[in-house]
Amino acid sequence: MKKRQFLGTAALAGLSAALPAHAAAPAGPALLTVTGAINKPNRGKFDATRDVMMSKQKISFEQAHAFDYATLAALPAVTIRPTLEYDAQPHTLRGPLLLDVVQAAGAQLRDDTKLILRAVDGYAAAVTVAQARTQRWIVATQMDGAAMALGGLGPLWALCDADKVPELAAIPLAGRFGGAPWALYHIEVRA
Numbered sequence: 308m309k310k311r312q313f314l315g316t317a318a319l320a321g322l323s324a325a326l327p328a329h330a331a332a333p334a335g336p337a338l339l340t341v342t343g344a345i346n347k348p349n350r351g352k353f354d355a356t357r358d359v360m361m362s363k364q365k366i367s368f369e370q371a372h373a374f375d376y377a378t379l380a381a382l383p384a385v386t387i388r389p390t391l392e393y394d395a396q397p398h399t400l401r402g403p404l405l406l407d408v409v410q411a412a413g414a415q416l417r418d419d420t421k422l423i424l425r426a427v428d429g430y431a432a433a434v435t436v437a438q439a440r441t442q443r444w445i446v447a448t449q450m451d452g453a454a455m456a457l458g459g460l461g462p463l464w465a466l467c468d469a470d471k472v473p474e475l476a477a478i479p480l481a482g483r484f485g486g487a488p489w490a491l492y493h494i495e496v497r498a
Contacts, residue, residue, distance in 0.1 A: 330413075333375035338462055339408070339446070342368035343496035344420070347413030349373060364429050366493060372412035376462070379448055382407050387445060387468035392480050397470075399451050405444040405465055405494075406436065414496045423495040424465045426488035427457075434465075434486065442467040442475075446491065460489040 330349040337350075340361075348370035355362045382403035390397045409422060418437035425431045434444060447464040448454065455461020466487035469475035475483050 330372060330411075333373050333378050335375035335377055337373035338376055339374040339379065339492060339494065341372045341374070341409055341412035341414070341494045341496065342366070342370070343414075343423075343494075344498035345370070345372055345409070345412040345414050345496055347372055347411070360427065361493065364425065364493075366425070366495075374408070374411075376448065376454070378411075379403060379408070379446065379463070382411060384448075385443070385445055387443070387447075387466075387471075389466070389468045389470050389483075390480065392482075392484060395480060399449075400445065400447040400464070400466065401449040402445045402447040402463070405434070405439045405446055408446050409494060409496055412496070415498065416496075417498070421497040423497060424488050424491055425493040425495070427490040427492050430488050432486040432488050442472045457490065463491040464489040465491045465494075 330347045332349045350371050350373045352369045353361065353367045358366070379402065384401050384403055386399060386401045388397050388399050405422065406416065410416065414420070416436045418435065420436045421433050422436065422439060423431055423433050438444070444465060444467045447466060448462070450460065455464065464487065466484060467475070469483040
């Protein structure tokens with residue numbers, strides 16, 4: 308190899324190592340967008356025309372990682388069976404762990420990192436990484452064996468099995484899921 312070609316190749320390799328890793332854009336429509344302290348973006352910065360709902364909710368970002376249903380479904384899934392406040396019955400919810408989702412977006416997580424979970428109606432709740440790990444929060448994509456529809460609790464719902472978390476199980480059923488936004492569409496990682 309010629310010296311000039313070698314130096315040029317080495318310089319490009321060094322430059323690409325310094326740039327953030329870009330993941331593949333989802334093939335289907337984005338259901339979930341992760342922003343904030345991530346290093347695997349797969350879409351560009353906030354665009355007021357493209358991101359109208361985010362604009363109305365005062366969300367802005369320089370880079371993001373978008374997930375479609377297939378990408379979320381490809382992550383390892385876990386199943387929980389909490390009693391839900393809507394009918395006081397246990398239901399089977401399935402989906403990837405919340406921490407697996409944000410790590411797929413390239414989040415570097417510490418126990419005190421906050422994850423701001425936002426629903427389509429603008430409702431937002433925060434959970435720390437330590438809480439998400441200890442309480443085994445998931446991003447549910449299915450309930451009782453079927454995909455959750457928009458207009459119900461879905462298509463995504465961030466929650467844990469409140470029946471198995473002592474501090475949540477001690478709360479009356481009607482208040483157990485106040486920090487668990489259904490119709491989840493955005494997660495901000497605050498390092």
